[in-house]
Amino acid sequence: MGSLLERRFRIAERGSTVRIESLGGLSTFLTMSYILFVNPAILSAAGVPFEGVAVATALAAGVATIVMGVVANYPLALASGLGINAVVAFDIILGQKVGWGVGMACVVIEGLLALVLVVAGLREALVHAVPNAMKLAIGVGIGLFIAFVGLRNGGIVVNDPTTGVALGDLTSGPALIALAGIFVGAGLAARNVRGSIVLGVLASTALGLVFGVLEPPDGFASWPGSAGFETIGEGIAPANLADALTWALVPVIFALFMTDFFDTIGTAVAVGEVGDMTDEQGDLPGIRNVLLVDSGAAAFGGAMGVSSVTTYIESGAGVAEGARTGFANLVTGGLFLLAILFVPIISLVGQQVQIAEGVFVSPAVAPALVLVGYLMLRLVAQIDWSEPDDALPAFLIVAGIPLTFSIAAGIGLGVLAFAVVKLARGRGREVHPLMWLLVALFLAYFAEDWLSAHVF
Numbered sequence: 001m002g003s004l005l006e007r008r009f010r011i012a013e014r015g016s017t018v019r020i021e022s023l024g025g026l027s028t029f030l031t032m033s034y035i036l037f038v039n040p041a042i043l044s045a046a047g048v049p050f051e052g053v054a055v056a057t058a059l060a061a062g063v064a065t066i067v068m069g070v071v072a073n074y075p076l077a078l079a080s081g082l083g084i085n086a087v088v089a090f091d092i093i094l095g096q097k098v099g100w101g102v103g104m105a106c107v108v109i110e111g112l113l114a115l116v117l118v119v120a121g122l123r124e125a126l127v128h129a130v131p132n133a134m135k136l137a138i139g140v141g142i143g144l145f146i147a148f149v150g151l152r153n154g155g156i157v158v159n160d161p162t163t164g165v166a167l168g169d170l171t172s173g174p175a176l177i178a179l180a181g182i183f184v185g186a187g188l189a190a191r192n193v194r195g196s197i198v199l200g201v202l203a204s205t206a207l208g209l210v211f212g213v214l215e216p217p218d219g220f221a222s223w224p225g226s227a228g229f230e231t232i233g234e235g236i237a238p239a240n241l242a243d244a245l246t247w248a249l250v251p252v253i254f255a256l257f258m259t260d261f262f263d264t265i266g267t268a269v270a271v272g273e274v275g276d277m278t279d280e281q282g283d284l285p286g287i288r289n290v291l292l293v294d295s296g297a298a299a300f301g302g303a304m305g306v307s308s309v310t311t312y313i314e315s316g317a318g319v320a321e322g323a324r325t326g327f328a329n330l331v332t333g334g335l336f337l338l339a340i341l342f343v344p345i346i347s348l349v350g351q352q353v354q355i356a357e358g359v360f361v362s363p364a365v366a367p368a369l370v371l372v373g374y375l376m377l378r379l380v381a382q383i384d385w386s387e388p389d390d391a392l393p394a395f396l397i398v399a400g401i402p403l404t405f406s407i408a409a410g411i412g413l414g415v416l417a418f419a420v421v422k423l424a425r426g427r428g429r430e431v432h433p434l435m436w437l438l439v440a441l442f443l444a445y446f447a448e449d450w451l452s453a454h455v456f
Contacts, residue, residue, distance in 0.1 A: 005018065005327060008070075008073075009021075009069075009073055009325040009326055009327045010073070010325060011324075011325050011327060014324040014325055015324065016322055016323065016324045016325060018327065020321070020322040020323065021075075021322075021323050021324075021325055021327040021328045021331070022327075022328070022331050023321050023322070023323075024075055024318035024319065024321040024322055024323025024328040024331075025075070025318055025323060025327075025328035025329065025330065025331025025332040025335075026318075026331055026332075026335070027194055027317045027318045027320070027321045027323075028075065028077050028312075028314060028315050028317050028318030028323070028328065028332045029077070029331070029332045029335040029336065030194055030195040030198065030317075031194060031195055031197075031198075031314040031317035031318075032077060032079060032312050032314035032315075032317075033195075033198055033335075033336075033339070034197045034198050034201060034368040034372070035057065035061070035079045035080055035082065035312075036054070036057055036058055036061075036336075036339055036346055037201055037346055037349040037350055037364075037365055037368060038082065038365055038368045038369060038372075039053060039057045039079075039080040039082075039085055039306060039307065040053040040054045040057060040346060040347075040350050041153065041349075041350040041362045041365040042085050042086060042089050042149070043085055043088070043089050043100075043306070043307060044350070045089055046088070046089035046090070046093040046094050046100060046103070047093065047100050048089075048093075048100045048231060048305065049227065049230055049231060050347065050350060051224065051227045051228050051230075051343060051347065052227060052228060052229065052230040052231035052232075052305060053231055053305065053306055054228070054343045054346045054347065054350075055224045055228035055229060055340055055343055056228075056229070056231050056232055056304040056305050056306045057079070057080055057306045058336050058337065058339040058340045059304065059336075059337065059340060060079070060080065060297075060300060060301050060304040060306050060309050061077075061078060061079035061080065061309065061333070061336040062333040062334065062335075062336035062337035062339075062340075063300070063333070063337075064078040064079075064293070064297040064300060064301075064309045064333075065077045065078050065079070065329045065332050065333035065336060066329055066330055066333035066334075067293055067296075067297070068290070068293045068294075068297075068311070068326065068329055069325075069326030069327065069328070069329025069330055069333065070326060070329075071289055071292075071293050071326075072286060072289040072290045072293055072326060073286075073325055073326040074268075074271075074272075074277070074284070074286075074290060074325070074326055074329075075271075075275075075315055075318050075319055075323040075324065075325060075326065075328040075329060076268060076271060076290060076311050076312075076315045076329070077311070077312050077314070077315045077318070077329060077332045077333070078293075078294065078297050078309050078310060078311050078312060079309060079310075079312055079336070080301055080306045080307045080308065080309055080310075081260060081307065081308050081309070081310035081312075082142075082146060082372055083139075083142035083143075083145075083146060083376070083407070084107075084256065084260055084307055084308040084310060085306075085307035085308075086142065086145060086146060086149065086407060087252070087255065087256050087407045087408065088103045088104070088106070088107060088256070088307045088308075089103075089307075090405060090406065090407070091252055091255070091256075091406050091407055091408045091409075092106055092249065092252055092256075095252075095406055095408075096248060096249060096252065098243065098244075098249075099240070099243075100234070100305075101234035101235065101237060101240040101305075102240045102243045102244050104231075104234055104235030104240070104302045104303070104305050104307070105234075105235050105236070105237070105240040105241045105243070105244035105302065106244045106249055106252065106253050106256065106302070107235060107256065107298065107299070107301060107302030107307055107308050108235045108236055108241065108244075108299045108302035108303055109241070109244055109245070109253055109302075110253050110256045110257045110260060110298060110299075110302075110308065111260075111295055111296065111297070111298030111299025111300070111301070111302060111308060112295075112299050113253075113257055114257060114260065114291075114294075114295035114298060115292065115295035115296055115298075115299065117295075118288065118291045118292055118295050119292070129432040129433075129434035129435055130258065130432075130434075130435065130438075131389075131390065131393075131418065133383045133384065133387075133390035133391075133393070133394045134390075134393055134394060134397060134414055134415075134418065136379045136380070136382050136383050136394070137383060137393070137394035137395075137397040137398050137414060138258070138397055138401075138407075138410075138411060138414075139376050139379045140376065140377055140379050140380045140383075140394075140397075140398045141397045141398045141399075141400065141401030141402065141407070141410050141411075142376060142401060142407060143372070143373045143374070143375070143376025143377040143379070144373060144377065144398065144401065144402040145373075145401045145402045145405075145407060145410075146369050146372055146373045146376070147369065147370050147372075147373025147374065147377070148373075148402045148405075149369055150365070150366045150367070150368070150369025150370040150372075150373060151366065151370060152361070153178070153361050153362045153363065153365055153366045153369060154174065154175055154178025154179065154182070154361060154363045154366030154367075154370075155168045155169070155172060155174040155175040155178065155353075155355045155361045155363060156168050156170065156175050156178060156179065156366070158355075158356075158359070159359075168355070169355075172355060173208075173211060173212075173213040173353075173363075174213055174353045174355055174361050174363035175363070176207075176211075177204045177207040177208045177211070177213055177214075177363050177364065178204055178361075178363040178364075178366035178367065180203060180204060180207050181200040181201060181203045181204030181205075181207070181363075181364065181366065181367035182200060182366065182367045182370050182371065184199065184200045184203040184204075184367070185197055185199060185200020185201070185203070185367045185368075185371045186200070186371065186374075188200065189371065189374075194317060196371070197367070197368050197371045197372065198368075200367035200368065200371060201349060201364060201365065201367050201368050203367070204363060204364040204366065204367055205348060205349050205364040208351075208363065208364055209348075213353060213363065214348060214351050214353070214364065215351065216348070217344040217345065217347065217348045218344065219344050220342065220344055220345055221341045221342050221344065221345075222341065222343070222344060223341065224340060224343055228340075228343060231304065231305025231306065232303070232304050232305055233303065233305075234305050235302035235303045235304070235305060236302075236303045247444070248445075250441060250444075250445075251408060251412065251441045251442055251444060251445035252408045252445070254438070254441055255407060255408040255411050255412070256308070256408075258411065260298055260308050260310055268284050268287060268290050268291075268294075268311055271313065271315045271316045271319055272284040275319040275323075275324055277324065290311070294310060294311050297309040297310065298310060318332070348364075349364045349365060350362050350364070350365055351364065380398070388421055388425070389418070389421055389422065389425070389427070392417050392418075392421050393414040393415070393417040393418040393421065394414065396410070396413040396414045396417045397410050397411055397413065397414035398410075400412075400413040400414065408445065409445075409446075411442075412442035412445055412446060415435070415438045415439055415442050416439060416442060416443070418431070418435065419431060419435065419436070419439050
């Protein structure tokens with residue numbers, strides 16, 4: 001068995017052992033397992049069946065992570081992407097007022113598009129077309145967006161007819177348990193405790209049960225029934241794929257693609273650098289296999305009904321523990337598959353609580369969303385705010401995504417601002433042709449209602 005593992009994963013060659021790889025895989029799972037609670041909460045807000053998302057999230061993450069380990073032989077775990085699921089839920093399903101099956105079909109199309117581009121060798125062209133500051137700003141803007149969703153889920157921020165948003169009743173049970181979880185997670189994160197996000201969620205859940213804010217589950221483990229698999233296959237239904245291929249959804253699919261594609265490249269290289277696995281040029285050897293698996297996983301996530309499955313930066317937790325091969329992914333993926341049995345606990349964490357007439361929140365999930373937003377916001381320090389070509393488009397993206405409550409709209413504002421700034425400074429020739437294509441796509445996106453009324 002030892003020689004078989006060595007031939008397949010080259011564990012000793014990369015200076016590791018089976019024990020180290022196993023501990024690394026466990027560490028990665030503990031660090032990113034919050035997605036098991038958060039993904040169902042976000043997608044169910046857009047009408048996707050909660051139990052189906054809970055089961056499929058664990059199943060998709062487990063399968064994709066194991067495939068990445070076997071094919072690419074890197075300790076890069078995958079699961080439904082935070083930020084990407086927000087695009088699907090709020091921009092596509094709710095924003096475009098389409099069925100959730102159509103939203104998942106958009107994910108399938110985006111994943112297949114990414115797969116074709118990787119096979120065709122066009123990855124480099126796309127990477128160089130979009131300025132780095134804009135890529136960073138997209139991450140920051142999505143971080144603020146997710147944190148905003150988290151604060152609303154905790155009842156800490158509420159809708160207000162006069163100001164739009166306002167501070168909620170912080171003495172209410174949901175707000176108190178959400179704040180407690182946020183502060184527990186923040187304190188543990190400040191002390192570099194592994195799994196601090198999950199522990200914050202568990203703190204909110206425990207307090208919710210103790211003080212009667214949350215209802216206890218009927219059990220803790222069970223094999224999912226038919227409802228646990230009802231999201232699978234909707235994204236590849238011919239009718240949903242046909243409805244997804246409409247002009248109104250093209251810019252949104254492209255925004256989804258950008259968010260997914262560039263995040264994957266940055267994540268893979270960043271984790272590789274942590275583990276000293278990159279070459280002299282700073283590239284990850286064999287990254288093509290990583291991108292092939294990741295792109296296929298995106299389409300697979302859509303087919304499973306759980307949004308795009310993508311490579312997680314939390315894989316760095318396992319690498320920090322010494323993981324260097326895909327064997328660690330077998331452990332991480334196996335634990336995700338085991339989580340399928342614990343849907344009752346996941347449902348408890350995602351439980352909705354009424355705070356006003358017709359207003360429901362999920363306070364136990366709030367700590368994960370807020371703390372993930374904090375982690376993503378740290379990218380803002382890498383943007384050069386002294387250079388207008390970078391700063392103005394980046395600012396509109398960062399501000400536009402949460403304030404319009406639309407990731408696609410925020411990206412579109414940044415793309416248009418980039419073109420305007422370059423033209424104003426006499427640098428129009430510096431704009432990549434693909435960026436001009438994006439300008440046209442987002443102009444059509446913003447003028448969708450006018451085009452529908454007067455052209456189509």
